[in-house]
Amino acid sequence: MPIIQENIKRRGLIFVISAPSGTGKTTIARSLMSLDDHISFSISVTTRQPRPGEVDGLDYYFVSREEFKSMVESDQLLEYAEVFGNFYGTPKAQVENALSQGEDLLFDIEWQGHNQLASSARDDLASVFILPPSKKELFNRLQLRNSDSATTIQTRMNHVNFELSHWHKYDYHIINRHLDESVDKLYSILKAERLKKARRIGLANFVGELVREEVKELIINED
Secondary structure (H helix, E strand, O other): OOOOOOOOOOOOOEEEEEOOOOOOHHHHHHHHHOOOOOEEEOOEEEOOOOOOOOOEOOOEEEOOHHHHHHHHHOOOEEEEEEEOOEEEEEEHHHHHHHHHOOOEEEEEOOHHHHHHHHHHOHHHEEEEEEEOOOHHHHHHHHHHHOOOOHHHHHHHHHOHHHHHOOHHHOOEEEEOOOHHHHHHHHHHHHHHHHOOOOOOOOHHHHHHHHHHOOOOOOOOOOO
């Protein structure tokens, strides 16, 4: 009699989170990862300077514009985009390696990167757009972050409507009023996406073994 598998092999997924700057997507993303051992940040390459506390190879791979251009020209990036004067991109090799091992990658990227992934890796993609409860709250959060100048904050606020115009291209939407509630919703989405038939590549084998399983004795209680 075949042994029924307890763990069904699956392909990992590309889990994209996008939002206007200051909405809280990075905080939500880090909170999600603390709940699950099988999802990790996809580490992007970027030409921007590190913020206080950021570590090369952990938060981003910080490269020069020349190095970034070389990566683009040699087709090493799955997606890339320019955001507020700096370039960001995702190395192809690290993504395919993780997905093939059944590990999920969390992408904290802007709408441009999401659009490219939707074109090149739609079957592996699940995307969530995080919305602020109001523009006033968004402005307050940008100020509290204390990492941008007043000019940069104003630039980001001026850009909000344009970023919001892409909301409809995403699979799911969360209004980030309360952090814990938003994290719970995001985790629910992740768990549901993992159960999709197309990703559970070992499901056919499991069903086949289930069909072949023989039950030698079947006792029916008629009471």
